[in-house]
Amino acid sequence: MRYLRSTLLAAAGLIAFLGFWEAMPRLGLINPAFLPPPSTLPAAFLREISLGIWPEAVVASLSHYIVGLAVGAGAGIGLGLLSGMFRPFEAFTAWIVRLLRPIPGLAWVPFAIIWFGVQPSAAVFIIAIGVFWIVFFATQGAVRHVDRDLIEVAQAFGFRSPLSRLVKILLPAATPGILVGLRTALGQAWMAVVAAEIFGVPGVGQRMMQASSLLSTDIVVVYMLTMAALYGLFDTAFVALQGWLLRWRA
Amino acid sequence: MTERPGDTPIIDIRALSLAYERGGTRNVILSNLDLSIARGEFLVIVGESGVGKSTLLRVLIGLAKPSSGRVRLDTRPGCRTPMALVFQDARLLPWRRVVDNVAFGLEGAGLSRAARRTKATEMLALVGLADLAGRWPHQLSGGQRQRVAIARALAVEPDVLLMDEPFSALDSFTREGLQDELQRIQAKTGKTILFVTHDIDEAVTLADRVVVLAGSPGRIAAEVRLDLSRPRQRRAPALTEAARHLRAELSRRSAEL
Ligand SMILES: Nc1ncnc2c1ncn2[C@@H]1O[C@H](COP(=O)(O)OP(=O)(O)O)[C@@H](O)[C@H]1O
Ligand SMILES: [Mg+2]
Numbered sequence: 215m216r217y218l219r220s221t222l223l224a225a226a227g228l229i230a231f232l233g234f235w236e237a238m239p240r241l242g243l244i245n246p247a248f249l250p251p252p253s254t255l256p257a258a259f260l261r262e263i264s265l266g267i268w269p270e271a272v273v274a275s276l277s278h279y280i281v282g283l284a285v286g287a288g289a290g291i292g293l294g295l296l297s298g299m300f301r302p303f304e305a306f307t308a309w310i311v312r313l314l315r316p317i318p319g320l321a322w323v324p325f326a327i328i329w330f331g332v333q334p335s336a337a338v339f340i341i342a343i344g345v346f347w348i349v350f351f352a353t354q355g356a357v358r359h360v361d362r363d364l365i366e367v368a369q370a371f372g373f374r375s376p377l378s379r380l381v382k383i384l385l386p387a388a389t390p391g392i393l394v395g396l397r398t399a400l401g402q403a404w405m406a407v408v409a410a411e412i413f414g415v416p417g418v419g420q421r422m423m424q425a426s427s428l429l430s431t432d433i434v435v436v437y438m439l440t441m442a443a444l445y446g447l448f449d450t451a452f453v454a455l456q457g458w459l460l461r462w463r464a
Numbered sequence: 465m466t467e468r469p470g471d472t473p474i475i476d477i478r479a480l481s482l483a484y485e486r487g488g489t490r491n492v493i494l495s496n497l498d499l500s501i502a503r504g505e506f507l508v509i510v511g512e513s514g515v516g517k518s519t520l521l522r523v524l525i526g527l528a529k530p531s532s533g534r535v536r537l538d539t540r541p542g543c544r545t546p547m548a549l550v551f552q553d554a555r556l557l558p559w560r561r562v563v564d565n566v567a568f569g570l571e572g573a574g575l576s577r578a579a580r581r582t583k584a585t586e587m588l589a590l591v592g593l594a595d596l597a598g599r600w601p602h603q604l605s606g607g608q609r610q611r612v613a614i615a616r617a618l619a620v621e622p623d624v625l626l627m628d629e630p631f632s633a634l635d636s637f638t639r640e641g642l643q644d645e646l647q648r649i650q651a652k653t654g655k656t657i658l659f660v661t662h663d664i665d666e667a668v669t670l671a672d673r674v675v676v677l678a679g680s681p682g683r684i685a686a687e688v689r690l691d692l693s694r695p696r697q698r699r700a701p702a703l704t705e706a707a708r709h710l711r712a713e714l715s716r717r718s719a720e721l
Contacts, residue, residue, distance in 0.1 A: 363555055370527060372572055387559070464602040
């Protein structure tokens with residue numbers, strides 16, 4: 215009952231929002247070229263699909279997104295584990311981390327283009343950097359805060375090597391914290407996708423830039439919503455995966 | 465079972481001392497401790513909290529290093545886990561189902577997954593929890609968790625079972641049930657058990673021999689042998705008498721020190 219009511223309210227809110235959006239340009243309060251009414255979007259969407267532009271852009275962006283996420287998250291988890299496990303490694307990297315961490319991912323764009331050219335690998339690089347720090351700090355913190363009592367259990371049963379400590383205790387115990395970092399990274403990576411592609415690497419971001427220079431704002435909005443939908447899809451799938459991985463929690 | 469002449473003790477602790485250094489001050493916890501445990505013996509160590517009981521077990525299992533002295537083991541040669549420890553708080557791994565918690569210690573033993581599961585299931589049956597194999601630890605009561613911890617320790621087939629106040633967090637009903645169960649398990653497996661508690665009644669109920677650890681630094685202040693048949697009648701006159709004697713020793717020692 216309560217669930218039904220909140221669902222109805224949510225639907226009503228969305229409808230009101232769309233109605234307001236539709237009304238603004240239609241009533242002449244805003245130039246339709248600046249803000250296309252939502253009713254024009256399905257046509258724009260179908261046009262992009264029939265031209266084959268939409269699938270191509272989405273596939274390109276998705277591949278940047280997935281590869282960038284995998285590279286950044288992989289490096290973040292790997293180095294985060296090392297840094298969380300070994301104090302000397304943490305000490306050795308402490309100032310390097312302090313130096314590099316504050317540099318925003320987008321500040322790497324010039325180097326990405328110089329090193330990789332206007333190529334998918336440049337986009338992957340930018341996305342990976344954005345993801346890396348989030349996952350690195352989440353992993354390091356999660357490993358650092360693993361209950362020492364559980365590590366003792368492993369030692370008491372003869373698992374004394376760093377590798378067995380990692381596999382038997384640290385990794386499973388740190389999983390909840392690592393997953394929180396990954397989920398944040400999932401959102402962060404979409405921003406990086408757009409940013410990277412705006413500089414010309416083919417994909418959703420590049421198509422948005424083209425459309426906006428032609429003042430085809432309906433197409434811009436189609437891709438904005440496309441990204442919102444893709445993010446929603448990934449986030450929902452991730453939350454389901456997270457729930458399954460952490461099914462041992464109360 | 466008590467020590468027979470000629471038997472080498474399964475654990476022989478000689479002149480064991482342990483101190484923690486902290487900020488330049490030396491905090492001596494155990495000093496010059498001698499203790500031997502006979503094969504198959506149920507030895508209970510009692511002592512006030514903070515006297516070093518856990519520290520002694522931690523030395524034996526290798527979680528703490530003594531400052532001096534030695535520990536000689538006469539356990540099976542080449543055994544990966546000659547001893548296993550049951551902690552005061554069960555310390556189950558929350559991300560493993562009950563059966564996989566019990567199988568934990570077997571993972572270094574070169575057994576197949578199926579063999580580990582079989583062994584774990586057997587141990588769960590021994591502690592009466594065969595039905596809960598598929599549960600997560602958070603779905604268990606405190607007493608059930610402690611049983612799982614006992615099964616996990618027994619699964620590695622240790623020569624000596626070390627138990628650190630394993631029942632102290634439980635209500636008295638559950639505690640007495642587990643005390644009976646532990647005696648039954650010992651009768652069945654013939655394990656050597658080194659059991660630590662601060663509860664004198666628990667000590668006399670379980671022990672073949674009770675050792676009182678007292679003072680700071682901790683040393684052995686008294687010893688009582690209980691050659692009574694099992695299963696024991698709880699609060700039988702002989703046990704009450706032994707408990708009174710131990711209480712007197714404990715208060716005398718703490719007054720002295
Ligand atoms: N890692 C440690 N560093 C410093 N002091 C410790 C450490 N572990 C235990 N102690 C001290 O050693 C003493 C004995 O502790 P413990 O063996 O746990 O006592 P018990 O188990 O008999 O209650 C306590 O005073 C405790 O504060
Ligand atoms: Mg203790």
